[in-house]
Amino acid sequence: MTWTLVALPVALFLFGVPVFAVLLAAATVTLVVFTTLPPLTLHQVMFGGVDQYALLAVPFFIFAGELMGRSGIAERLVTWVLSLTGHVRGSLGIATVGTATLMGAISGSSPATVAAIGRTLYPSLLQSGYSTRFAAGLVTSSGSIAIVVPPSIAMILYGASAEQSIPRLFQAGLLPGLLIAGMMAGYIVIWANLRGVPRHAGFEFGRFVAASRQAWAALLMPAVILVGIYAGWFSPTEAGGVACLYAMLVGRFLYRSLGWRDILATAVESVYLTTQVLVIVAAAGVFSYLLTIQGVPQGLVAWIADLGLGQAEFLIAINVFLLLLGCFLDPTSAILVLTPILIPVIGHLGIDPVHFGIIMTVNLSIGMFTPPFGLNIFVAQSVMTRDVIAIWRGILPFLAIQIVSLAIITYVPALSLALPALL
């Protein structure tokens, strides 16, 4: 049966079959030919895959990201970040990472972040002398920061599965998210200096003040979202709706950049983007279900546990396993399938479940842009109209940087646990 869950999807994928149909076809063939489960299971698991309150954050944050792009909020954030970094060679690249981090603090959705920065910053990167490959790789990989920086859909799902405090997980994700952003910014500066990318205007206090005045409502957005969540005014999922309403009101009445028709057009585009993502989640639910029924993840974890590894070796093994899994499974499915299985193992090894939640989130965030099935690659492909191969090539250096960041996050638990201990 392995061929229907491994070889068949790979073959269909290479033939250009849509990802959702690849997963659904593999699962359907396996279910009908190799199991005694009733075929009605297909309907039940597909429906159950999207019938989840936590997933409401996906359309909301995608809509918020689209509204930010169209209303000028994202543009003002970029201008503000550029006013801080303009004097540095590679400033636009740093602004891309900075904007992805800010967007992550608003939307919590990696695909939404890639969609927003891809639409607003990718053309500017090309105009400023960045190569197509570098710009595509930067935009696609920057989106992963959004999963690690709170609020994070992946952390909400992990917290629910592992019975851990979601606000504590959010606190734990802040420093690792900033570490990844910092490492990426460092690489961009080195690359830009080696390639002689032109500098923008130097730092001017007046320009910074003007940009801050222009962007105050945009900068207030992450504050409203995060304070709202931590003060208990609204849940992380409700925060998505608040982000949409905030962006609508700011775009319509403050910036006057959105008409009612624009808001509806943005909503329609968000429907398309939401469907592109969530229909894969529905199909991945069936695929993951069959993997679980066949005991594939459990077998792999049991095999790792049987190796008799210590904490450090186990973390290496689990990182490799999660990175590989992240190439094929979306974070939602991977977290929902693996967390209940892994929690007893990490408890046995004395690993803090909050720290492990961050390790798992960072691993799966890397999987979001790792070939072949990384969702952000397809989102980037959709918004930048670049072919997948060009995006894959651009991703490689950023993949290496994020794996180094992951190693630091894994072996320096204080990075994740210091803030929850303090706050």
Next chain:
Amino acid sequence: MTRRAGAPLGRVLVATERVVAGLLGLLLVAMVLLNVANAAGRYVVGRAIDGSDEVLVFSMVWIVFIGTVLVTGRDRHLGFDLAARLFRGRWGALRTGMLDIGLAVLAGYVALQSFGFVDRLARLGQVSMAADIPMAVPHAAVLVGMALTALLAGLRGIVRLAAFAAPGLMAPAARGEGR
């Protein structure tokens, strides 16, 4: 089917797509407002709106499965584009035609299973816990979405395969170019 004969049908499909997409967009805006009203309600009147969470989640389910028909119609599903570069012209029509027929069979099979499940729910008269919505309603989203996807993909697959068989007669879009 020639290009001329296909034009009115194409116009109807485009108009239908526009109306359905607009309705789904409005539904998304309504979901945002309900979500915020729900959160605000806890502070203003001291309680959330009964059943609003279920209404929101079921609306999302409808958006996803009806959206699947729209995304299929626009060929906007996420996937690997290398094959599209390798197979062009007539061979592109053959590849996309085969993909469409394969998708039609797959979606049709899922729709068939969904029909059995929705039928069972309707007979049982099961309703949701908070909003008392008949459970057949949200589950029917899978049935309707997959059935329409099967129909759309099947029809387009036939058109594309016809383009492969008689390349001179068809418009570029029907040959699956630009996909």
